[in-house]
Amino acid sequence: MISYNGNLVAQSGITIQENRGFLYGDAIFETLKILDSRVLFLEDHYFRLMASMRIVRMEIPMDFTMEYMEQKVLELVSSLEINASARARITFFRKSGGFYLPTDNTTEFIITASALENTIYQFMDDAYEVDLFKDFYVTKQLLSTLKSTNKMVQITGSIFANENGLHNCLLLNDDKNVIEVLQGNLFMLKDGKLTTPPISDGCLNGIMRKQLLAITGKDEDIMVEEASISPFDLQKADELFITNVIMGIQPITKYRKKTYGNDLSSNLLKKLNTQLRLGLV
Template identity: 55%
Template sequence: MTNFNGTITADNQFISINNRGYAYGDALFETIKASHGKLLFWEDHYFRLMASMRIMRMEIPMNFTMEFLEEQIQNTLNANNLTNASARVKLLVHRNEGGLYLPTDNDVSFAIVAKQMENDFYVFSDGFYEVDLFKDYYVSPSLLSTLKTNNKALHVVGSIYAKENKLHNCLVLNTNKHVIEALNGNVFIVKGNVIKTPPVNDGCLKGVMRKQIMEILKTMPEYELIEESVSPFELQKADEIFITNVIVGIQPVLKYRKKLFNTEVSKSILQKLNVKLRLS
């Protein structure tokens, strides 16, 4: 069941061939984890969406309050019998159809879909997980590259490349040849007591889970958190590498090329993340 502009429907024919999200990638989305009706980090998702709509020059409807959109998500969960389960929710906002590159106007519509997930909280995965660099295409750092838009061609091609090369993921480079993120999340590099993550102005996604991990690290005096450009040469010198997003939480990397990594730091951070969720 899909929620389109507040109407729950089993029919997806409301998306036309002229939908601007389909035709031009003129759309934004938020992927949200819901656990038994609770939207994890909802406030962060909401404010990122509002900021992204302003950057995209979309008209924000007066009723697009945090409470209204949360209610619409809850209605969608209820329609899919997911209020007592964990779910992956996708909230899409697209500019209404009309015009070519230049839109007829900046009004928007929204759609919400939900799919059941297994785990209520974040589970540590210490299974084999190998990554490499994706060097076929590069991200040009800008404010637009930090947004979750429908224009994800690089990430799609990169995911196909990873599958073809029997990798679990790839790390993405910007045009300055700095590592900025993974195909499906932000990246953190651990060396000794220093934990480094690429800055947003290098072109990485302004991730919601990235923010949570950074807040947790600031409460751990045994580590120094640095937002700084990451060179590919640093990867093989690292003690640990882990990837973050709101669906898996923390995914430790076990292998990059010939280098094998530890997982102790990522395991410790994940435990603190789950404690934070239980207390919130």
């Protein structure tokens, strides 16, 4: 069961050979976490989706309000009889027609959902090794910060990681700075300062990234900055960790010969889960 333009159906009936998302990657998406019939970080997801559609000049349906989005996501989750925690994806794509130049800027959307094993975020302290992916780079531009369906860098990077026995890869921009990992944002603790790459470096404008910046910004014991990170910085770091809305916070334990602790990431995850229990996000 999926939601196609707000209607629950078994199949969308879309002709794939005419679909612009399939033909040209002409699509924008959001990945959501649902917990106890609540879409986490709903407002942030909605406004990022709307901003992304405006940037790529997609026409937003007049009735697609934040309340409507939440209603349709929860309607689908309920129809699938998912009771505790779920992962949902909303994908918007332009209607068929044209080649690179679309003949129609109006859009359609599909929502899919599946159950998640865990409810609140779990702290993972198992071995988690990463390395640089240097075959392709992420360009320093606004389009790189969006969740579009053009993910060839992430796909080829995932294949590289799998072939080399890695859990993940660090992505570089065209200045050769580290900006993110294959499916999330990157944070680095070094000399008591927590750093994450700025959006201007080309990293994803992540929802969990925003939450962590808000949490750490209220902690007087943590210095936080958005600044470029070079591969050389990684060798001197005390902690590295990954964030996204599905996993929460994932500590990196090893980069090449360097190993890392996880005290800060563990503490931040506890604070994040406390906010979830209190319904503050």
